[in-house]
Amino acid sequence: MIDDLVTGLRANACSVTGPITVDEARAAIVARAGGHELVACNADVPVPGIIEALGAAGVELLLPGDPAWSARLPGAAVGITGSLVASARPAAIALVAAQGSPRGTSLVPASHICVVRVADIRATLAAAMIEIAAGELPSALTWIGGPSRTGDLEMVTTLGVHGPRAVEVMLLE
Amino acid sequence: MTADGGHHVPRGHAIVTPGADFHDRTAVAVGDPVLQQALHNLDRRLRTAGEAADAHPDWKDRAAEIRRETLRDLDGWLDRLERALTARGVHVHRAASPAEARRVVLGIAREHGVKTVVKSKSMATEEIDLGNALEDAGIARVETDLGEYIVQLAGERPSHMITPAIHKTLPQIRDVLAREAHSDLAVDREALTAWARGRLRGEFLRADLGVTGVNFAAADTGTLVLVTNEGNGRFCTTVPRVHVAVMPIEKVIPRLADVGVLLPLLTSHATGQALSNYVTIISGPRREGETDGPEELHVVFLDNRRRTLLHTQYEEMLACIRCGACLNVCPVYRNVSGHAYDSVYSGPMGKVLTPLLSGGAEGADLPYGSSLCHACSDACPVKIPLGDMILALRADVPAAASAPRRRRRIFWSLWARAWSSPRGYRVSTRLGRASRGRVPGLRAWTATRELPRPARESFRDRWAREHG
Amino acid sequence: MPKVALFVTCVADQVFPDTAAATVRVLEAAGAEVVFPDEQTCCGQPALTAGEPDAAARLARHHLDVFDGGGFDAIVAPSGSCVAMVCHHYPHLLGDRRTDAERMAARTFELTQYLVDELGVDDIGARLDTTVTVHDACHGLRNLGLGTQTRRLIEATGARVLEMTEPDTCCGFGGVFSFGFPEVATRLADAKLGHAATTTARYLVTGDLACLMHLAGRRAKIGPPTAPEPVHIADLLASGLPAR
Numbered sequence: 001m002i003d004d005l006v007t008g009l010r011a012n013a014c015s016v017t018g019p020i021t022v023d024e025a026r027a028a029i030v031a032r033a034g035g036h037e038l039v040a041c042n043a044d045v046p047v048p049g050i051i052e053a054l055g056a057a058g059v060e061l062l063l064p065g066d067p068a069w070s071a072r073l074p075g076a077a078v079g080i081t082g083s084l085v086a087s088a089r090p091a092a093i094a095l096v097a098a099q100g101s102p103r104g105t106s107l108v109p110a111s112h113i114c115v116v117r118v119a120d121i122r123a124t125l126a127a128a129m130i131e132i133a134a135g136e137l138p139s140a141l142t143w144i145g146g147p148s149r150t151g152d153l154e155m156v157t158t159l160g161v162h163g164p165r166a167v168e169v170m171l172l173e
Numbered sequence: 174m175t176a177d178g179g180h181h182v183p184r185g186h187a188i189v190t191p192g193a194d195f196h197d198r199t200a201v202a203v204g205d206p207v208l209q210q211a212l213h214n215l216d217r218r219l220r221t222a223g224e225a226a227d228a229h230p231d232w233k234d235r236a237a238e239i240r241r242e243t244l245r246d247l248d249g250w251l252d253r254l255e256r257a258l259t260a261r262g263v264h265v266h267r268a269a270s271p272a273e274a275r276r277v278v279l280g281i282a283r284e285h286g287v288k289t290v291v292k293s294k295s296m297a298t299e300e301i302d303l304g305n306a307l308e309d310a311g312i313a314r315v316e317t318d319l320g321e322y323i324v325q326l327a328g329e330r331p332s333h334m335i336t337p338a339i340h341k342t343l344p345q346i347r348d349v350l351a352r353e354a355h356s357d358l359a360v361d362r363e364a365l366t367a368w369a370r371g372r373l374r375g376e377f378l379r380a381d382l383g384v385t386g387v388n389f390a391a392a393d394t395g396t397l398v399l400v401t402n403e404g405n406g407r408f409c410t411t412v413p414r415v416h417v418a419v420m421p422i423e424k425v426i427p428r429l430a431d432v433g434v435l436l437p438l439l440t441s442h443a444t445g446q447a448l449s450n451y452v453t454i455i456s457g458p459r460r461e462g463e464t465d466g467p468e469e470l471h472v473v474f475l476d477n478r479r480r481t482l483l484h485t486q487y488e489e490m491l492a493c494i495r496c497g498a499c500l501n502v503c504p505v506y507r508n509v510s511g512h513a514y515d516s517v518y519s520g521p522m523g524k525v526l527t528p529l530l531s532g533g534a535e536g537a538d539l540p541y542g543s544s545l546c547h548a549c550s551d552a553c554p555v556k557i558p559l560g561d562m563i564l565a566l567r568a569d570v571p572a573a574a575s576a577p578r579r580r581r582r583i584f585w586s587l588w589a590r591a592w593s594s595p596r597g598y599r600v601s602t603r604l605g606r607a608s609r610g611r612v613p614g615l616r617a618w619t620a621t622r623e624l625p626r627p628a629r630e631s632f633r634d635r636w637a638r639e640h641g
Numbered sequence: 642m643p644k645v646a647l648f649v650t651c652v653a654d655q656v657f658p659d660t661a662a663a664t665v666r667v668l669e670a671a672g673a674e675v676v677f678p679d680e681q682t683c684c685g686q687p688a689l690t691a692g693e694p695d696a697a698a699r700l701a702r703h704h705l706d707v708f709d710g711g712g713f714d715a716i717v718a719p720s721g722s723c724v725a726m727v728c729h730h731y732p733h734l735l736g737d738r739r740t741d742a743e744r745m746a747a748r749t750f751e752l753t754q755y756l757v758d759e760l761g762v763d764d765i766g767a768r769l770d771t772t773v774t775v776h777d778a779c780h781g782l783r784n785l786g787l788g789t790q791t792r793r794l795i796e797a798t799g800a801r802v803l804e805m806t807e808p809d810t811c812c813g814f815g816g817v818f819s820f821g822f823p824e825v826a827t828r829l830a831d832a833k834l835g836h837a838a839t840t841t842a843r844y845l846v847t848g849d850l851a852c853l854m855h856l857a858g859r860r861a862k863i864g865p866p867t868a869p870e871p872v873h874i875a876d877l878l879a880s881g882l883p884a885r
Contacts, residue, residue, distance in 0.1 A: 012450070064464045070412075074378060090437060090447035099462035103411040107404060125448065126433025132454075133429035137394055139460045140410070143452035148404040150366065151444060152320035152336055154343050155214040158362040161319055161370055162377070163404025163451065196822050203824040504811040508828050542822055544815025544829070545690065546779035560783075567692030585688045589696035592651075593703040598682040602655055617820045621827040622858030625656050632649055632658035636677045 001088045001121055002171070008091020009169055012146030013159060018171030019118050022047055025170045029080060029113055030057045032168060036077040038062055040108075043100030044082035045115050046172060064100050079105035079164070080113045084141065085132070087125040093169065094128065097140035106144065112164040114144070117172045195513065195538045202509035211342045212510055215501060229438060236438050237556040239431050240492035243392075243423075247483060247491075250392050250425045251474060257395025261457035264471040271301035274475050278303060278384065278417055279310055281471055285415050287312055287381040293399070293406040294318035295386025296334050296495060297419040297475055299517045300530075303384065315376045317405035319369055326353050332511030332519065335443045335497040340510045373405070383409030383467065387420040388439070388495075390472070391429035394456060397472065398432055400439065402450040410453060416467035421475045423491035429454070435494060438554040442498035478530050487562055490525050492555045499549035499559055505542055514539060521549035521559045528570045540566040602631065643760070645673040646708060648718035648727075648749065651683040652850045660850060663879035664719040664752055670765040670882055671756050673715075681707045686726045689734075690816040698734045705731070705738060709745045715759060716749045719875050721781025721849050724751045729784050751781055752875060753790035753848055764797035767881030772801045774842035774869055776833060776856070777809040778849035791848060791874055798881050803840040807832075812847075814855040830859040837869045845869035846877055 006016050017028055025047050033039045034057040041051060041061055054061055062072050081101060084094045093114055097103045106112045122128040125143070132141065148163030159165055193201075202208055243250045255265045268274035282290065290307055292298060292314060304325070307314040316325040320337035324330065327349045331337030338346065344360050350368060351358040358368055385406055389398040397418055399406045410416050426435065432452075440449045459466030482488050500506045500520030511519035516527040516536050524543060527536030540563045547560035591597035606627060618624065630638075645668055653661040665675045685700030704727070708716050718724050727749045731742040756762050773795050781787035788809075792802050813819060813829025833856060837845045847853055850873060857871040 008447075069464050074374070092448055092452075097459075097463060097466060099460070099464075102464035102466075103407065104465050107407050107411060124433070125437065126430075129433040130430045133391075133394060137396060137429075137454070137456040139455070139457050139463065139466055141454040141456075142407060143448065143454075145446075145448055145450040147450075149402050149450055150319045151402070152318075152323065152338055153346060153362045153365065154211070155217055155336065155339070156362060158366045161366055161403040161405070162317070162373060162408055199822055200824040203828050504813065504829050505822075505825055508825050541692075541817065542825075544779070544811045544813060544818045544826070546811035546815065547783040548779075548809075548811065551783055564690065567690070568694050581691065582693060585691055585693040585696040589685070589688060589693075589699040592682045593699045595680045595682060598651075602651075606655065617823045618858070621823060621862060622830075622855065623861035624858065625854055628656055628658050630658065632654045632661035633677070633679055635658055635662065637679065640677075 001123055002118060004088035005086055005091050005121055006171070008089065009146060012091060014146045014167045014169050016169045016171065019173035020170065022172060025115060025172055026050055026053050028170060030054055032113060033078045033080065034059055038072070038076045039078045039080065040073055040076040040105045041080040042082065042102065042105050044096070044098070045080055046082050046117060047115060050080070064102050069102070070104070073104050073108045076109045078111045078113060079107075079109040081106050081115070083114055083116045083120065085128050086116045086121045087128045087143070088121055089124050090145070092125065092143040092145045094132070095142050095144060096138040097142075098138050103140055103142070106142070107163050110160070110164055111166040111168065113168045113170065115170045115172060195515070195542045198513040198515060199505070199509045199542060202513045207342060207345070208340055208510055211340050212507060215339065215507055229441065232434050232438055233554050233556060235434050236554055237492065239426060239435065240494070240555045241489070242427055243425050244483065244488055244491055247422065247425070247480070250427065251422055254390055254392040254395065254425050255474075257392060258472055259395075261395045262470070263395065263457055264469065266471060266473045267476070268473050269476045271475075271477055274301045274419060274473050275303060275306045277473050278419070279306060281415065281417055282307070282310070282312055282382055285381060287415070289313045289315065289376065289380045290382045290384055291315050291317050291377055291380040291409050291413065292321070293383070293385040293401065293409045294321050294337065295384070295419060296517065297386045297421050298384060299331065300421075300477065301419065301475065303419070315373070315380070317373050317377065317409060318401070319366070319403060322369065322373065323349055326350070330512065330517070333497060333500060334495055334518070340512060377408040377412050380413045381415065383413040383416045385409050385416065385418050387418050387424050387472070389426045389432055389435060390420055390424050391426055391431070393427065394429045396429050397455040398436075399453040399455070400436070400449045400451070401453075402444075404451055407451055407453055410455060410467065411465050414467060415469045415471070416458070417471045417473065419473045419475055421477075422479055423493070439494050439496050442496040442552070442554045478532060482529060486565060487525065487529055489557050490522070490529065490562060492557055493522055494555060496554060498552040498554060502548040502552045504544060504546060504548065521563065525559060525562045525566065528566055533570045537570045540564070540570065606631075642672060642674045643714040644712065645675050645755070646711060646713040646716045647675055647677045648681065648708065648716050648723065649677065650718050650720045650723045650850065652854070653719055656854065657850050657873070660719060660873045660876050663873070663875040664717070666879045666882060667752065667756070667765060667875050668717060670767070671760055671762045673760070676713070678707050678711060684723045684726045686722060687816065689726070689730060694734060697730075701731050701734045701742075702738070705735060705741060705745060708749075709741050713748065715755055716745070717752055717755045718749070719752045719848070719850065719873065721751045721778050721785055721787055722851060724749055724754075725780040725784035751785055751787060751848060753794055754785060754787055757790035757793055763793045765794070765878060766883070767798045767878045769798040769800040769877070769881040771844060772803050772842040773844045773846050773877065774803050774805045774837050774840040775808055776805075776812060776837070776845060776847040776852060778847050778852045779811050781848050782809055787848065791846065794874065794878060795846065798878065803842045805836040805840050807836060812852045812856055814851045816851070819855055826855070827859060830856055831863075834860055834868060840869070842869045844877060845871045846874050847871065848874050
């Protein structure tokens with residue numbers, strides 16, 4: 001199941017790391033996001049201490065509680081989120097909009113780092129949807145396959161249309 | 174595409190010569206080398222879509238059943254959906270006609286002092302000609318799906334429901350975008366995409382209203398499901414204060430969990446993808462404490478004569494999930510592209526929907542532009558018998574008491590009288606063989622094809638001679 | 642010996658009588674006794690595709706009168722589209738005689754379907770040393786599920802089947818369509834002929850005379866003479882049978 005998810009996400013042009021430990025994930029996120037000026041980070045990222053680690057690396061953080069969040073978000077180069085569940089076949093990750101995890105973090109910045117727990121992987125989309133539909137639904141739930149893309153230009157896939165051009169998935173064991 | 178009294182002429186649609194009929198437009202399309210080059214690209218999609226679709230052979234039965242479940246009691250399901258949506262704080266409006274739907278949306282726009290609308294790709298909004306109505310009301314309307322943006326700038330209608338600019342080559346797209354950019358752009362996909370991304374990003378961030386369609390609406394949870402690859406649907410439903418979703422009434426599905434089957438079928442048949450890049454599942458406007466998302470969410474249930482299909486042989490047309498597979502496999506569509514149909518909906522499903530939704534006022538000649546090969550029926554992921562419907566419409570489309578229709582009826586009635594008797598058949602065929610070449614209408618054949626050599630005697634005369 | 646009624650079809654009767662004769666030879670070679678009910682006329686398909694089901698129903702009733710209750714084991718036609726008309730459309734066209742129509746439809750077959758699926762015969766004794774590419778006519782393919790039967794019959798003669806790209810894409814005839822939309826119809830014929838030519842096969846075989854008329858007519862107009870020659874499966878098989 002993990003292999004199916006990894007293969008599928010890579011086929012969608014995601015880069016995928018893991019399964020790795022929480023500490024390794026923290027280090028990897030800091031390495032990816034550390035070079036940027038402004039990074040948006042949601043509260044649902046299941047990596048304890050990530051905010052402090054990024055701050056220590058000299059990154060300015062945009063957090064959901066920021067009163068100027070919407071105005072500042074377009075200036076963020078990277079958005080970091082957690083996830084609710086993932087589907088192995090077809091390969092996709094479900095993100096939830098809620099207090100502390102805004103929709104825009106995985107949409108507006110050019111790069112999206114998404115943390116997925118291995119325990120949250122489901123075999124199929126159908127199985128995941130049965131589970132999701134039976135529970136409390138958030139105001140918005142978005143399945144993401146990879147970087148934004150279009151086939152509108154003579155039917156050849158081009159990446160980075162409106163959503164992120166780069167999606168990096170960190171699998172937590 | 175209106176059957177109501179206030180006839181709103183759709184602007185921004187393909188250049189169509191006045192008086193031209195479907196045949197004339199197909200002839201123009203066949204003779205257009207640039208269009209033919211662009212259509213050649215469709216072959217690639219056919220192959221990938223066909224392969225992906227084969228991955229779920231038994232799901233078609235399940236999907237066909239789910240789609241017919243709601244048709245058995247459409248009003249009941251719509252009531253359930255309305256209750257569920259309302260319970261989530263969504264405003265539900267019912268629009269019987271395109272004019273009513275436009276009124277509702279414009280009313281919402283005026284109430285909120287909307288100046289700019291960002292639109293996600295939606296056949297329903299084309300059907301009600303919302304774009305032009307917004308512009309007439311002085312509201313800026315920006316199509317955000319890249320293909321829709323291109324056709325909007327070109328002043329044309331979309332030519333395919335999934336890939337709206339399928340009729341355009343890359344150089345043509347470049348020209349359209351460069352004109353808007355007031356600068357030179359390279360004939361390069363990355364460059365064009367990057368420019369469009371930057372331009373449309375600005376529009377998203379300042380828009381007051383986001384308008385989308387709906388792929389599916391689940392009655393059990395009051396949830397809307399939107400499918401895109403680009404992320405424009407997500408922007409339209411995240412940034413603006415208000416989101417309006419225009420929903421044709423057949424989009425209702427019984428259960429949210431049903432999308433587990435319907436979504437992969439839709440996307441595999443549409444683009445060959447196992448799943449579209451983004452699937453947005455919306456259950457109400459933003460909630461207390463959330464940072465983004467629309468404050469208000471409206472759904473407009475659009476009827477536009479759809480109910481008139483219920484309990485007829487055309488009812489199953491309402492099972493359509495708008496995947497575009499029938500367009501992709503149609504030998505006619507593949508050679509002429511969508512504009513030749515001069516209708517919001519093209520391809521085989523357009524041949525059926527256009528005359529039905531317009532009460533025969535539009536597209537009455539579309540059903541004749543089919544070779545009845547049934548590739549569409551075969552390709553349909555929800556098993557709509559499109560080929561049978563196209564044939565049946567040739568008899569059913571009410572063309573009133575028009576002279577050509579009456580002449581046709583008389584001709585075939587006489588033909589049937591002659592040919593339902595062996596003697597009548599013998600006499601008329603002997604006459605026919607004798608006058609070969611001077612039968613009217615044959616020029617359409619002989620312009621490009623030879624006629625078969627005339628037979629000296631018919632088979633039955635030969636049999637009689639040999640066995641007599 | 643099964644007793645087979647030949648459902649000749651108006652196109653074969655009037656335009657391609659040799660193909661009808663070849664159909665009889667092929668059926669006899671396969672071990673059937675063939676009779677020809679000479680009161681038959683036409684299945685009514687032209688009227689139906691023109692949008693006049695009442696006129697079509699009139700012919701359907703006559704067809705039912707001729708073929709039902711004749712004591713035939715089977716009714717066989719050298720045309721998938723005519724058989725599809727009977728099997729797919731007659732039951733609801735002939736509402737009040739639906740049961741009779743269904744009974745007759747159950748015994749109505751296209752030629753290759755009858756030989757391979759009903760008689761279980763691939764090899765009728767024809768021998769050919771040539772190459773053939775196959776066009777899968779639409780009604781036969783999609784209404785009757787035909788496809789492998791033609792290929793098995795051809796291979797049993799020793800001839801080689803060279804598959805073309807998109808054998809199942811419409812040739813463009815479509816009845817009234819090829820008269821009302823000649824530009825698209827011709828373009829489809831050109832695509833089909835082009836795919837056939839790429840295989841370098843000697844013959845382009847189909848099971849439907851309408852397709853044949855359309856493709857052969859186009860090939861005669863534009864050539865080249867070296868392109869695969871369109872031919873009906875009955876004519877191809879009969880040509881390989883020992884002379885009488």
